[in-house]
Amino acid sequence: MCFNFMMPSAMADILDIWAVDSQIASDGSVSVGFPLPTGIYIQLDVPREATISYIKQMLWKLCDVRPFLPVLKLVTKDPEVNEFRRKCVNSQTYPPEHEPSLIVAVHFENSQDVFSFQVSPDMNPIKINELAIQKRLTVHGREDEASPYDYVLQVSGRVEYVFGDHPLIQFQYIRNCVMNRTLPHFILVECCKIKKMYEQEMIAIEAAISRNSSNPPLPLPPKKTRVISHVWDNNNPFQIVLVKGNKLNTEETVKAHVRAGLFHGTELLCKAIVSSETSGKNDHIWNEPLEFDINICDLPRMARLCFAVYAVLDKVKTKKSTKAINPSKYQTIRKAGKVHYPVAWVNTMVFDFKGQLRSGDVILHSWSSFPESVNPMGTFRQPYTENATALHIKFPENKKHPYYYPPFDKIIEKAAEIASSDSANVSSRGGKKFLAVLKEILDRDPLSQLCENEMDLIWTLRQDCRENFPQSLPKLLLSIKWNKLEDVAQLQALLQIWPKLPPREALELLDFNYPDQYVREYAVSCLRQMSDEELSQYLLQLVQVLKYEPFLDCALSRFLLERALANRRIGQFLFWHLRSEVHIPAVSVQFGVILEAYCRGSVGHMKVLSKQVEALNKLKTLNSLIKLNAMKLNRAKGKEAMHTCLKQNAYREALSDLQSPLNPCVILSELYVEKCKYMDSKMKPLWLVYSNKVFGEDSVGVIFKNGDDLRQDMLTLQMLRLMDLLWKEAGLDLRMLPYGCLATGDRSGLIEVVSTSETIADIQLNSSNVAAAAAFNKDALLNWLKEYNSGDDLDRAIEEFTLSCAGYCVASYVLGIGDRHSDNIMVKKTGQLFHIDFGHILGNFKSKFGIKRERVPFILTYDFIHVIQQGKTGNTEKFGRFRQCCEDAYLILRRHGNLFITLFALMLTAGLPELTSVKDIQYLKDSLALGKSEEEALKQFKQKFDEALRESWTTKVNWMAHTVRKDYRS
Known part of the structure; x- marks a missing residue:
């Protein structure tokens, strides 16, 4: 238990506080209230002359016997009270629990002058500037007039600044120094230099955001009058033709068939279709129409076609399985005395990125080695390999009169038309009984499955959901019939007036279960409320859900690029999260073009990022050499060879004076080669130590790993950081230490060394x-x-x-x-x-x-x-x-x-x-x-x-x- 009292200047002042007779009991005691950290409020009578030590002793004794009178438990169901309490706790995330004074060291830029002095933790940075300037004048005599407002405090060895009218103890750097019992070191930098850097950065950002093409656009050809039809006007069943399959790589006696399903997210829009079985060695010909039990007008905008190719074997022949199939690796289907093994899968969108219904012949190169049937969560992009199994399918021809998904205004018109019809006038409001049932359903966790009756109830009471339970939106989206255009239109209209969700709750809407374009745009609009710090907390997930986006130009990619271009810290982590997976074929195009967009937009940041890439390439080469020589050389000679390599000019230049990929605020100045080593584990990680040239900064340790996937470590450490944040928001600091970890490439990355x-x-x-x-x-x-x-x-x-x-x-x-x-x-x-x-x-x-x-x-x-x-x-x-x-x-x-x-x-x-x-x-x-x-x-x-x-x-x-x-x- 800790008490923070503002100490009065004299005992007389204390007595003056209680000078009002009404506040003093006949025995000279004073009634004082004490809120305890547990939420208990104790009213205690103490002598007027009582010391803090005396009061603490009394309270500790009371805590030991668990008093019940006179005690008021500060627990209430009043949301206003709870919200007020939460805000009070948040405003004191780092409560002023500190020593009466602390020592700081200030170094003047471009000078050997270093001054240390004792200051109050409640002092603001401007006062530190003033003290440093005065001390310098005292030592050197009168120099040019200098105002403390002309300078700003830079954290030594970091691109991090302490400024503003805030007590020192509220800055995270100072808090860490106090907790770790280290001396805070600052450099006094002229504001004009910071201002110049800021102006250059803002010019670059504005140029990136408002950049126009350097070449004027070519004149457009005269428009041809073309009839554009909307799919909502087409009531024909949706069908395709399965033409043939190439490179199935099976024996001639082995038959194959294709299973096709129409999905919206994980929801199957209609019954899946299974083709007939055909024989062939590499090529299997079907020329078979596949008609789905859904009309074209009811196809949702983000519908996707998912295919799985199966090889069909007789049970007695499974031991002589085909050369392309490993039966133990796959889940199989056993039917009519035969075994069906999945050979390949592929997905494609029903509408293209312009919203046009696909038409004509399409060749789909498939992915192998998926141990399920159809894979709706898989990518709809295709592998590059020429040896991949290919499916030839044919969409209905409609080149003369292409069909498009209706634009937004048509969707809203349709919703208004439905709302005004007699059939829609049925009340969608529920009484208290239904609302209680609804609340119970909505309070379930995201993994809970909804039954058909529950989904019908949620959809029927959608207006109640909007007004009373806006956080129910994910469950409402799971309750809608996405294969019914009337419901989809009504949902899109409802979404326009749905209250904005808190960003943490809106994250769920970016899951694969919610592929609708307007839903994801709504989710991104909620994320815009996030601060840069909060966005950084969830950036790992936001990059991953880019994989769920079927088209390159989407609200999420635009949002991430905007925030990255406006904040280099976000930009650096976005760069590395994308670059660490760009080698994966399923996302190489998507992540590659987003990386290109960021690099083109942030030209000034490219120099920093290029140096980081060069440094990591050098470390990868060094690690490979160490692995190669590990069996030939003993540890001492291996370490000596490592030091010899690091002392080469090419390595010294590449590995010096770079911003740490783990934390852009940290400058890795110069390698302390003699302290560098490699570790004993299988992948021989490199243990690197940097000694900073900047005054007062301790050495910084970094581990480079090559051969281990660090993404699971990144995820776990992110969860630990989030837990630490949630605990602190609730007033509980458990001194967690989620160190830095960053995947930077294919099975490679960096880990922060905790000194x-x-x-x-x-x-x-x-x-x-x-x-x-x-x-x-x-x-x-x-x-x-x-x-x-x-x-x-x-x-x-x-x-x-x-x-x-x-x-x-x-x-x-x-x-x-x-x-x-x-x-x-x-x-x-x-x-x-x-x-x-x-x-x-x-x-x-x-x-x-x-x-x-x-x-x-x-x-x-x-x-x-x-x-x-x-x-x-x-x-x-x-x-x-x-x-x-x-x-x-x-x-x-x-x-x-x-x-x-x-x-x-x-x-x-x-x-x-x-x-x-x-x-x-x-x-x-x-x-x-x-x-x-x-x-x-x-x-x-x-x-x-x-x-x-x-x-x-x-x-x-x-x-x-x-x-x-x-x-x-x-």
Whole structure:
């Protein structure tokens, strides 16, 4: 419990506050209210002369006996009160919990002058400027007149500035320095230089946004009068002709057939069609019309045709399977004594990017190795390989009178026509009973399936949804009949008056289930409310859902480019998120043209990005050389060869003075070659250390990995950052340390090194002479903290450990993080615990010979508890507080459960090995107990907490085995 009092100048001032007789009781005491962090409000009578220490003691005693009178529990269902409280908490995200003073160092640009002085944490940056200028005048005598307003404070070694009328303690850099007990270092830079940089950047941004073609457009040919028809006027059934298939690469005796389905998102618009079976070696000819049970007028704008090609084998011949088929790899269909193996799949849009209904002959090159039937979530772009299976299909010819999907004004006209008709005058309002049922349906998590009756109810009460439950829009979109033009028109009209959703809720509308163009435009309009910082938080998902966009020019790609061109930080991460996957054939064209658009629009940023690309190419080459020589050279000679390479001019130039891809605010100045090394793991990651030329900046460590896919680590660390943000919004700082991680290419990327930290395994090994006994030494961790901390610093380190341990216990349970051996958990010398290496998530725990090696829901060993209890076995108060932190943190995450499910769902297209289907996300729903009440969910978590304690001995056994293997290898 912490109290922040503004200290009066004298005792007389304190007594003057209580000078009004009505406020003083007959015994000289004063009634004072104290809000506790738990939401409890205590009214306490204290002597008028009471000290803060005396009041704290009284409150602690009251907390121990859990008072019930006179107590007012500040819990209310009034949304206005809750909103006011939330805003109050948010306004103090970083509460002024600080020392009475701190020391800062200021360096003058282009000068050797460095001044350190003591300042108040409440002082604003202008006052720091003034103090620095005065100190310089005192040392050097009178120089040219200088105003503190002519300068701005730059964080040393970073492209980051501290300015404005805000207390120093509210700046994140200062907060980090205070928490890490490091000295803040600044450079005093002239404002005119910053202004010049800003003006140049703004000119570049404006030029990019308003750029016109350098060449005047060619004159348009005279328009030919052409009749344009709308598909809503065509009531004929939709049909295509399946002409033939090429390069199926099957034996002549093997038959093949095609399965075709019309989809809108994951919804099948009508019954799928299966062609007849034909024989052939490479070519199979059908010339067969496929008529779908849907009229052309009812086709939605984003309808897609999905095909799957099957090879049909007799069961007795499956052992002699064709050369193109590996039966064990695929899900098969068994029918009439035959086995149907999927050979290839391909998708195509029914309307092109101009909204024109496809017509004529089309050759579709297919994708192989998909272990399902049709794949509606797959790309509609085609592979480049000449050896790909190809389907020749024919759409109805309509070149003379092409059919287009109706423009927006026609859609609204149709909706108005329907609304004015007699059949639409039926009331779409529900009574209290129906509204209660509706609310229960809408409160379900995004993974919950709706039955037919529930969808009908939601659609019928759509006006109630708009007015009372605007967050119900995703479920309304799942309830509409997309194969009925009347419903689609009414939805588009309703969408125009639908209230804007908060950005976090609007993210769900970018999922694959919602392909409609106007829905996605609405979602993007909601995202425009995001600040740049919030947009950066979700940029990983926004890049992934670009894969769901069938056309290059869409609202989402335009939005991302606009924000990236206006903010280089967003631009840098957009660049790397796109570039890291541009090698994937399914997205190479789409991501390539967006990258091109950004590079053309941000010419000034290209120099920075090009240098980063060059540096990473050099590191990739170096890593390949090390892998090549690792078997030939011992470690010492390998390290020497690495240093020799890094000292070459080409490497020095490429790897010096570049902005870190992990954080554009950090400048990687100069390699400290002697401290660079490569690590022992299979891929030989490079451990690089930069020593900055800029005054006062500590060394910066970066790990370069080549051969490992870092995207799953990126996703997990993003979730940890989000959890940290949500906890802080609720007033709970659990001292999380989600370090930087960035995929930069095909199975390559960078990881931030957390300084002054060691793994649990190393801490335990260094404290024991026998590797097998190291994991069972419960004093090792506490003794290690005592080695680097004493007195108040030790108390603070234990507090850091307690809070961070609580955060990672809850986070690892909710996310189902596996492979938690003692080399994947680290501790900083300041006490912060953090986890690394997230190769197994969503409950994919490691096993051997069919036996689960990890049996606990999260890691909570007795040496952790020993630290939390300050080495005192009976310190139940400290452990009880730790447990309460875990429970509070869990409930906070649970209240945002839908957000976590949405973010993981948006990553399904990323191709991560442990996130391939909605079934994988079910783990999140179970760990957060989203189908239960809060009381039931808390009970479940308490059971998991007890289980983690009870089974912690199994963790120790696993750690022992890991430590012994590690000691043997070294």
